[in-house]
Amino acid sequence: MKWLPRALAPMLPLLLLMLLRPAWAVEEDGYDLWLRYRPLEKTAQAQLRARATALVYAGGRGAIGATGEAAVAELRRGLEGMLGAAPALGASVKDGAIVLGTPATLPEAAALDLAPLGKEGYLVRSMRLRGHRVTLIAANSDIGLLYGAFAWLRAASTGAGVDFARELRSAPRLQLRVLNHWDNLNRTVERGYAGESIWNWWALPEIRDRRHVDYGRANASLGINGTVLNNVNSKPDILTAPWIAKAAAVADTLRPYGIKVYLSARFSTPLELGATKTADPLDPAVAAWWRAKADEIYKSIPDFGGFLVKANSEGQPGPQDYKRSHADGANMLAAALAPHQGVVMWRAFVYAHEKPDDRAKQAYDEFKPLDGTFAPNVLVQVKNGAIDFQPREPAHPLFGAMPNTPLMMEFQITKEYLGFATHTAYLGTMYEETLATDMGNGNGTVARILERGAGPKDQPRSLTGMAGVANIGSDRTWSGSHFDQANWYAYGRLAWDPRAGAREIAREWVAQTFSPDPRVTAPVVDLLMMSREAVVNYMTPLGLHHLMGTGHHHGPAPWVDDLGRPDWNPVYYHRAGRDGVGFDRTATGSDAVAQYAPELARRYADPRATPEPLLLWFHHLPWDYRMASGRTLWTELVARYDLGVAQAEDMRGRWLRLKPAIDARRHAEVLMALDKQLLEARWWRDACVAYFQSVSGLPLPAGAPAPERSLDHYKSLRFPYAPGNG
């Protein structure tokens, strides 16, 4: 905090006041996320104070509901933090007041063209109201007001909006903005690297965790409006009465924040609970059971969101067990939920026991023929890429291929394949890369495809949505590390607006999370923006994928070739041999390129036209293939691994130089993580280079550092206690 005293010197009284507090009480431990509301610099404080002289909820104290209360409480919390004091909720409009109003509570709001904002959008405008200069936060509903309050606080706390030259006007481009918790009922989290589940099922429903309120606040600040509480690898228990009561307690806590609760449903639930003799979706008894179950759930959770289903994938039961289609299964559940306005999110990540032709092709092969056959309250949830959340994948070919079915994006926020919570890898750039991919065929970008939903372009939109596999746990930082909070943030902001830019999102996050001072934001944003590419380089450069260790997915294991089925093995994906490396997905190989629109298919079919970062995803090329750089593929590959390590070193160096500008605890904690990341980056490089060298038989390129240890050493490493396998 060395630079802070200087910046804060003019506000000595408040500073002295803070010095009188026990030092540890203000230590930054990350719990406050991007909602820290720390004291502003003096000038900004004076400006803000003049624009926060009063706080008025237009409907009056009597009309305020839980969501309105949350908006007012958040504004007060923010002002208390940034200014040292906040006005109480008052009734009379005066100069400098902040006024919250909807057309129902504030006649003047009706004139502001709020209809296009829909239920959730908001307008924040500096304007005259009843003769006074006020800041109006307007929306069509209280949840819009809450989102508007957060937008105003974001602007104020990042220094961006204190003078409000521009109005803030925004509405979400997607309807369902959902977190998927892969949280198990015993509180472990599959692919979770941030401690235990925040859902302490054992204690619920009687004992409610105050942390869930802060979870609601954080998500509402991003516009996230749904959360699936339990793992897609689900258990029948979650739909029994005791667990519905637990979920209802969580729903009660989250409701004021505009967040609906969903549950992952196991397709065979009635069968496994002994209530039916089959789980066949066309069996009337099965359908009746699900209808009754939906009715039961809605009695406890009147705004229950619906079911997320992983079926006929990785051993999960599903309609195909009864020779029925995914649509048969999804539609049966959808019929049970429809009377209550619930939805089914049906995952397209299918990955069955049979046919290891090319795993990348399976989802498209199974789902494209079903286009147009799903009920209107079903969304098909498609992962960003066709394999499984690798550090880099081309956009999934299903995007644009199912025009009559609403597709919901599934991103992974938790870093299963990108170094767990230890490695810094800002995923905003990865999400942006997928969302900005033009899928051809006149469909436009993935973002546009998601926004459009199903049906003809000129018709009212169907359901739309985006899902993010949460990186949230009981860790004090929520996400397992300070920088991983940025991925939660970026996901949420992109779910609200899939066309937003990763860099601007990073800037917003850094400004709120560390400091709005450009001496902090600029270098930290640069660090974040380079971070994911660094991980790609030291793990899986040039389109390589699935080189990681078995089961836990930690560390390099490109040599693994002995697992139960071919497409579990890294060698299946890289296909390295004396002759070259890479997966031929052109017509001479698996022809996965044919799943893309012709324009994209042509590009991906030609190694010269394929973007170099995806080269070995689509092509098997000889080691002496000449790259754009003029280097051979082998030399380029090794250079990329080296570059990744150099980038990890660079990131560490950049952070080290920021020491005077960052609070001591978080600086030290991030630095420890970057130290570990650098060790593991070297390990990835050395193990992969040693392995590919053993396969190519080629000498190391001149100047390339030799691997530190032998290939046998890297092969011998075991990680039986890795997190996330729970």
Next chain:
Amino acid sequence: MKWLPRALAPMLPLLLLMLLRPAWAVEEDGYDLWLRYRPLEKTAQAQLRARATALVYAGGRGAIGATGEAAVAELRRGLEGMLGAAPALGASVKDGAIVLGTPATLPEAAALDLAPLGKEGYLVRSMRLRGHRVTLIAANSDIGLLYGAFAWLRAASTGAGVDFARELRSAPRLQLRVLNHWDNLNRTVERGYAGESIWNWWALPEIRDRRHVDYGRANASLGINGTVLNNVNSKPDILTAPWIAKAAAVADTLRPYGIKVYLSARFSTPLELGATKTADPLDPAVAAWWRAKADEIYKSIPDFGGFLVKANSEGQPGPQDYKRSHADGANMLAAALAPHQGVVMWRAFVYAHEKPDDRAKQAYDEFKPLDGTFAPNVLVQVKNGAIDFQPREPAHPLFGAMPNTPLMMEFQITKEYLGFATHTAYLGTMYEETLATDMGNGNGTVARILERGAGPKDQPRSLTGMAGVANIGSDRTWSGSHFDQANWYAYGRLAWDPRAGAREIAREWVAQTFSPDPRVTAPVVDLLMMSREAVVNYMTPLGLHHLMGTGHHHGPAPWVDDLGRPDWNPVYYHRAGRDGVGFDRTATGSDAVAQYAPELARRYADPRATPEPLLLWFHHLPWDYRMASGRTLWTELVARYDLGVAQAEDMRGRWLRLKPAIDARRHAEVLMALDKQLLEARWWRDACVAYFQSVSGLPLPAGAPAPERSLDHYKSLRFPYAPGNG
């Protein structure tokens, strides 16, 4: 906090200052434990300020080591919290100074008869020094100074010692005061109900958790000087190089707080790691492997404490696998550790596959014959009772039966059998009950037996110690609930002084944790003091034991009779039938009473002489047996169950009335737990009464409430996701 403004009214400036802080920043979430150092009431503050005008480390800034730094930092932290400001560390003694000195750094300390305090004891005395009136904290070493600093802070913050009419002079009565973490390498905690392990093995050694510093502080405040990091059900991995490095990182953090790190060692480690062909303790290769391993550990952890071993118990490997004795096994390990002053803590909790005569007898049968055969650096660690940490057990017959072997007490702090972290059950009374039990034969109480250690009474003491199975986890409260912190506290204070009183310890804890105001301490202490007896009453009254659910040990299951071996079943322990109830451990039964000294054996052999709370532990009695109350056993049993529920209701009512006096968050959180406890108390009563009625065939006593649900309902309950089985 409603009463606080009144009490604090005179200190308005500071109060205003606190009001200016964002409200949530001061919210009590339990993390600070009993080291909260909140602002004192004004009069106490003035008194204290006059006695804390300066802070002097007698050796001077240059001589101060990490432990001295910790003492000074804690004093400053405490003063900042209680007074709003603290003096910096200075050099010159003046009136009102706090001076820390050892005979080496302060010549005047040499005159104070410090020798009897040993290395760890301390003296805090208000006295004249070099013409000034000072508070002297004196000890023979820096760790003594740290303990003295904590003692002074405890006195100051509880209002007890601000005027120091009496000096504080104390030395520990036991040498090893150790926590046993049953923490697994994957971060689950066996029988842990407070989240994950605080040892994030995956992140270590590079990423160190700031929380470990606070763990060190909290334990040092109690005098705990050792911690076994991993579960007694151990894995070979813990003794491999990567894990030794992780343990060394923890040891580095804890060292300044006087806490040694120990590890649980799996007896078959060298065999399982493939380093030897056997784990036979008499095999020279095995002994050599352990010697080399000890040398390796001490290179990284020079003050490593030693090994804790669970051998030949519940499936763990051990020397008996090779027809060797426990002493053979322990002494082999002890020989490896002896050159480094390490110790072996060898558990007497043996519980083998064979002979279900009476499980309560096994430890005595196996260990008593080995008395006097253990190496001097071995302690035999004996659970407080002969079964397994039941809500009430008679003291273990081994205490007093092995005069030539140092016995170490093993208490369980985590509440495996007392309602997990949900139920409030202050264990201070339970520990006190065991420690105060006179074992007869002239041995005196269990406390005296522990303090004496091995060998003739007039000789220098051997090793002595106490172990507590920790209730610590990643939960924000550390212990899974606010009141469970009291059990950590009580254990630590009793390990320092096994003769201390549970009520006074509770008072100390409440005063520091909630408020020193007698309007808070008196009712909260009363609540704590009744709490464990309430649990005994609604779970296992009158000496019943082991009635809990299978595996997870949650809830009632007295009906279970179908497990793999007889002594896994509750019916084995209560032996209820038409004829009566209870385990006959007299000469007509298993004759376990014969393991006690004659005096005690005679008492336990006679139902009229046996304390009623232990009646059914030792006797099988007819349902119409006439109790001291004049009621029949059946009527008394049901009355006890009812009483337990009434007590749980009473506790809840008492807490509810304290609402104005307790900060809002903790009041609400404790209340939710008490609500759940009351529900579960009723469940215990109803299920047990329904079951025993089904066995006795007797009508419910007049006035006794009928069980709410059928016995079949209670039998049908399943808890597959209960915590603590990890």
